[in-house]
Amino acid sequence: MKQTTLAKAINIMGVGLHTGVDVNMTLKPAPENTGYIFVRTDLDNFEIPASVEYISHCSYATTLMRRGVVLSTCEHLLSALRGSGVDNCFIELDSIEIPIMDGSSEDFIELITKAGVVKQDADVRVFKVLERVEFEQGDRKMSIEPAENYEIDCIIDFPHPFIERQTLHFVFKNGSFGREIASARTFGFTHEIEMLRKANLALGGSLDNAIVLTADGMLNETPLRFDDEFVRHKILDIIGDFALLGMPIQGKITAEKSGHSVHASLMSKLLKAEHAWEIVTDDT
Numbered sequence: 001m002k003q004t005t006l007a008k009a010i011n012i013m014g015v016g017l018h019t020g021v022d023v024n025m026t027l028k029p030a031p032e033n034t035g036y037i038f039v040r041t042d043l044d045n046f047e048i049p050a051s052v053e054y055i056s057h058c059s060y061a062t063t064l065m066r067r068g069v070v071l072s073t074c075e076h077l078l079s080a081l082r083g084s085g086v087d088n089c090f091i092e093l094d095s096i097e098i099p100i101m102d103g104s105s106e107d108f109i110e111l112i113t114k115a116g117v118v119k120q121d122a123d124v125r126v127f128k129v130l131e132r133v134e135f136e137q138g139d140r141k142m143s144i145e146p147a148e149n150y151e152i153d154c155i156i157d158f159p160h161p162f163i164e165r166q167t168l169h170f171v172f173k174n175g176s177f178g179r180e181i182a183s184a185r186t187f188g189f190t191h192e193i194e195m196l197r198k199a200n201l202a203l204g205g206s207l208d209n210a211i212v213l214t215a216d217g218m219l220n221e222t223p224l225r226f227d228d229e230f231v232r233h234k235i236l237d238i239i240g241d242f243a244l245l246g247m248p249i250q251g252k253i254t255a256e257k258s259g260h261s262v263h264a265s266l267m268s269k270l271l272k273a274e275h276a277w278e279i280v281t282d283d284t
């Protein structure tokens with residue numbers, strides 16, 4: 001298996017979910033072993049690699065920071081890149097936050113597919129899990145353990161008639177991300193959104209880029225894309241956050257009521273447990 005990058009650059013315009021600021025973003029081909037690097041074109045092309053070491057905070061979205069320069073809400077784009085099998089990419093943007101698009105990864109996937117993905121000379125490096133590592137915080141639990149493929153078992157539980165308890169087992173293999181996960185949208189509750197707005201967050205949020213749930217229904221007039229769109233979006237977020245490990249994963253993640261901060265905690269615990277993983281070259 002060879003590493004890949006984009007066949008050509010992709011321009012994307014959109015709005016940041018939390019900042020509400022318009023942003024121009026360009027995804028560009030990158031050399032072998034680059035991984036994903038964010039480039040702030042508004043700040044002298046300052047680079048922030050997509051890496052666990054730069055996770056700054058992750059209450060409502062995953063935010064990276066390097067030397068005080070911030071890059072927010074990176075998870076849906078990283079999920080699309082990992083999900084399309086792109087290993088190396090520069091992500092140039094002229095603002096602080098990745099555009100939210102329709103709240104899923106679908107637009108990114110379509111644009112990447114249209115631009116094309118090309119093979120490079122170097123073999124793919126894989127993050128192979130050798131021992132189980134887990135993280136718990138109250139009733140939130142997450143673990144990663146050895147497996148043949150990249151698999152995710154996810155459980156969510158929200159006291160809402162559209163959600164309740166949803167479970168899904170996802171196996172990452174050719175095209176499954178695009179079919180099963182990519183179009184699942186982010187969601188929020190009306191009471192939560194009022195709170196976020198008071199904190200100057202979710203300023204770009206609308207019914208065009210999120211499922212907005214009321215006490216017993218939803219504000220959106222268009223239907224859900226899947227009956228279990230909510231757990232599918234949670235898997236989308238997990239794939240995006242775990243892309244910060246910098247390479248494809250061989251291992252099984254089990255997540256129960258997880259969120260961005262639990263994902264970050266498990267990743268840093270995993271990286272510290274050096275006996276629990278190794279980086280292997282896929283020369284098949």
Ligand SMILES: [Zn+2]
Pocket residue numbers: 075076186233236237
């Ligand atoms: Zn999300």
